[in-house]
Amino acid sequence: MEIKIPDQLSTLGHPQRLAIFRLLMRRYPDRVPAGEIATALGVKASTMSAYLALLMRADLVRQRRAGTSMLYSINMTTVQSLFGYLFSDCCRGRPDICMPFSTGTVPMPDRKHNVLFICVGNSARSIFAESVLRKTAGDRFNAYSAGTRPASRLNPFAMQLLQDKGHDISVLRSKDISEFSGPDAPHFDFVFTVCDQAANEECPAWEGQPVSGHWGIPDPARATGNDAQKALAFHRAYRALKHRIGLFTALNLESLNRIAIQNSVDEIGRANLEERA
Template identity: 50%
Template sequence: MEIDYASHFSALAHPQRLSVLRMLLRRYPDAVPAGEVAQALNVKSNTLSAYLAALRAAGFVTQERDGTSLRYAASPAGLSALFDGFLRECCQGRPDLCRGIGGDLQTKKGTDMPFRVLFLCTGNSARSIFAECLLRAIGGDRFEVHSAGTRPASQLNPLAVRMLAEKGHETDGLRAKHMSEYQNDAKAGFDFVFTVCDRAANEECPAWPGQPISGHWSTPDPVAVHGTEAERMLAFQTAYGMLQNRISAFVSLPLETLDNLALQHAVDDIARKD
């Protein structure tokens, strides 16, 4: 099928339409309610509808109905078809333009260098701390693990720390920290960067050096749950269990043998499993 490159690129030429697409790509594979997109980007509902219609017409966004509401998700396949086709047809497949990004992870194959992983959430007080501790425990020396927040709390959530200690995790040295501590890291960069809360994924963040594999593993915020201590602890247990399942699946991946494209698909598949 012949692609109308001018109209497709035109859909990306509007700054706010591009912001909508970038947010949905950060949340992929989630399908996000239109109201949440509007609130996160401070866009009026009718204006957002026009943006989404243009992006859907270009094949960059999909729509699904959930009861009475509509949810929207980015379409990496649609974007890939546009850019792959453009480079192949318009640029005649020049190897200096069409190399792609499906290489190996940071040249880690065949070495004893650990994969560097960063978990992000907003406060860095519970969910990303859980993920940090879990990967360190399950993955062992294969991984160098860190966590940070886009707007970190002043201290870790006490119930989160208590639960980690009860499960046998080492909690000394854990602290809430801002992601800026890692953005200018003198090391080679991260191999994987995961967001574990929707709010952090909704935010526009600078690109990480080293072109890491990125993933969004949406996890309900246990800190936001109110009620009895038992009800609150149940929320923390639920978040911990979701992350434990995903991290166990991640650790089981043959990271040393998959290229970046296959790894990205595998990380997205893990996000779809609760």
């Protein structure tokens, strides 16, 4: 393993290869098409292919074929070994030097937790998630949502669906993610991206190391057809998020440490739900 460490660090030393690695880490456990990565980072397809080949040669990224597409994901086993080597060898296993590594076995505090859901427009999917969590487990969680490029208004199909489901839509508005990065912003225990595009983007570093997850849901606003067909797309997105949030709220957070909670969050992201069929 030690023989590979210099190659892996050298591979990650290139800015654009590091950007690919960081994007795939944000999208974990998703498998992402090369074209989507290239578009998100503004890299030519031929250049992206070369960068991915080097990342695979360093065993940091895995490739899998799906039909005619090649999908890429983080090789988490290798990444964990790399980080573990740096911690044990370079930091000598000292938590006072490498503090981020000392928090994984600490239990979650027994209190009401703050949860932020992020998408691009903050007009449907993240609004769904905020509303569902507030209604189903508002006694245990404070629910928030934001967008990386928020829309000027909430999607009318989404608002009608939430109203029909008995949610209070008077408290909802489209918000920029910057609202939650200032000194007076809430301290977040959990941050979830619910659309692939938001996860592909650079988001602010959240203080306090919240548990993070990617629960990508296809954008219902892109649905075509008549109003009934469009409304069906919003119903599917709502049901998928409600199911994932149900799995999340069923976790006994007070009895689990951060590593166990993070693993559970990732497993929920892997769920073979309707929107991934």
